Amino acid sequence: MYKAGLSPGRQYAPVDTAAAVLAMVKEFLFHYCDKHGLRNSSAEVMACNNFYKTLAQETAQHAAVNMEVLGEIGATAELLWTSNTPFSGMPDRHSEPLYRLLNMALICDWPETAKAVAGYARAFNMTFAVSRVQKQSNFPEDGITYRGGGFGLVDVTGKSPADLKRFFVPNCKYRVPQFLATSFSEEVAKHFISQAASTGAPEMVLWHVHTDQRGDPDNDEYDDCYRCKHVNFIQHSQIMHPPGHPQEGRPCEDEYLFAPYSVFTVLFTQWRAGTRTKPHIIHISAAVDNLDEPEDLPLAPWA
Secondary structure, eight states, X not given: OHXXXXXXXXXXXXXXXXXXXXXXXXXXXXXXXXXXXXXSSHHHHHHHHHHHHHHHHHHHXXXXXXXXXXXXXXXXXXXXXXXXXXXXXXXXXXXXXXXXXXXXXXXXXXXXXXXXXXXXXXXXXXXXXXXXXXXXXXXXXXXEEEEEEEOOOTTOTTOSHHHHXXXXXXXXXXXXXXXXXXXXXXXXXXXXXHHHHHTTOSSEEEEEEEOOGGGOTTSTTOOXXXXXXSEEEOOSOSSBOOTTSTTTTSBTTOEEEEOTTEEEEEEEEXXXXXXXXXXXXXXXXXXXXXXXXXXXXXXXXOO
């Protein structure tokens, strides 16, 4: 459903202003709440409205934003994505930041939210489109970014750690349906592993995501044809280093974000204890261009 919403043949209103991006988020929240029965009381309706208003105000008031930047739809999408404000006033499983709700909708491919999620993604895709025609000013050291978190769920068929290990084998090529957030910093990834451990995840994993180093403009062998076309460094974030910090004005998480349905190939795995201090390690390679990859690749059961 989501991919159909990105089809050039669909006659949806263009998402070409900051206001249009915010409208997609508002529409998404309406359908999300409607699907999960979260609009049955005046308190729930108010919580939904307040969440949207808070997101909009955060975006407009961000220190890195002036009217010129806010007018850039990619920057608006980035600021909304990086908000850590939870959906307050809702049951625990829904009291999450916007980025988690969006990714859940992508993973589950709910028809009710597909149009709005695709609209938001079209706005975000502007940042990826720019990366297709401009050299990236930020490139990870050695072409490697990191992602950390839990590995598997308890008592969920098909998503136990043992089941996932059978999927992530060398040379397995697959697509990840959601936005895939990685970081230039291994320490940031380990922080997310600690968070997952505190929430009771059965096992932990540290992903090493490789991109071709020949796509680095500073590489002596740089060639644009090796540059990943569907990843972008998040420049406009709600989580920035404060004044006086050595990296003042730079996003804290050094986030390298891959577009939905990006293609990866397993290089090799290290199945360790799966604990916070000894997580499993999975090395994967990002495709150079999703458009050059088969449409019928399997979807990752975990990412």
